[in-house]
Amino acid sequence: MSTERSLAVQDYYPDDFAHCYGCGRLNPTGLQIKTRWDGGETVATFSPDPSHIAVPGFVYGGLIASLIDCHAMGTAAAASERAAGRAIGDGPAPRFVTASLRIDYLRPTPLGPTLELRGRAEVASARKVIVDVTVSAAGVVTARGQVVAVRMPQTMAAQR
């Protein structure tokens, strides 16, 4: 495992942008999703809480959407840096936001197994990255997402 494999991109968001409920290291009540490289893909894992259900025994769709969304933004940041010749940890990670999110729920996601998210990015430009994400439980893909990520607009940075 290379050093970069072990670093999570969310740990390199600037402090002012590290409060996201889904992935901010400075949001103590949030989900704290961590996105890491694994070769040409990114990976994140998450263990849902027993309260995170749709019906008893199955994870609710909103959590899956949250995981896909934040892992996609992390993947966009990591891929954008890699495309510019930088690795995670070389400096502050760029903050992307979601322009659109499409999720196909292929089958019910069981509550119990740790979920694995895998991301693949296509860097369209310095400002736009398309990310495909799969969610798996016990080796079975249960949901698939396609996310369009764009660099955070100045209007959002200005209001913090």
Added chain:
Amino acid sequence: MSTERSLAVQDYYPDDFAHCYGCGRLNPTGLQIKTRWDGGETVATFSPDPSHIAVPGFVYGGLIASLIDCHAMGTAAAASERAAGRAIGDGPAPRFVTASLRIDYLRPTPLGPTLELRGRAEVASARKVIVDVTVSAAGVVTARGQVVAVRMPQTMAAQR
């Protein structure tokens, strides 16, 4: 305001299906979204918690996805019942689950105003409903969703 206007469809899900993190009345830590008729549309409101942010001052996309998802399922249930000649409260509400979810984040959603969700349903069959949802903050639409809802498969009911 008619009686039906005041009834929330989630209050008529059978107890066994009322534990959803997004909209279950029996999930004390969840969001407890309530979907009501307002003429030909459905409406729900939600006040995000200060922790529900993407960056300071703005609501995170995963919460918006969760609200759209559960309001769409509630809308599908209400519209399915109305298409069958029944009103909310006439009996147990049918439980739909999400087949696919598409969200366009049109602009940042500010933290502060109560969010209003409005849904419109197209009942394709007894098992499938297409729902369009808008999310507004202080009268401005910030996100738009299209959701495909299907009746909950027996495989999910069987595992509870």
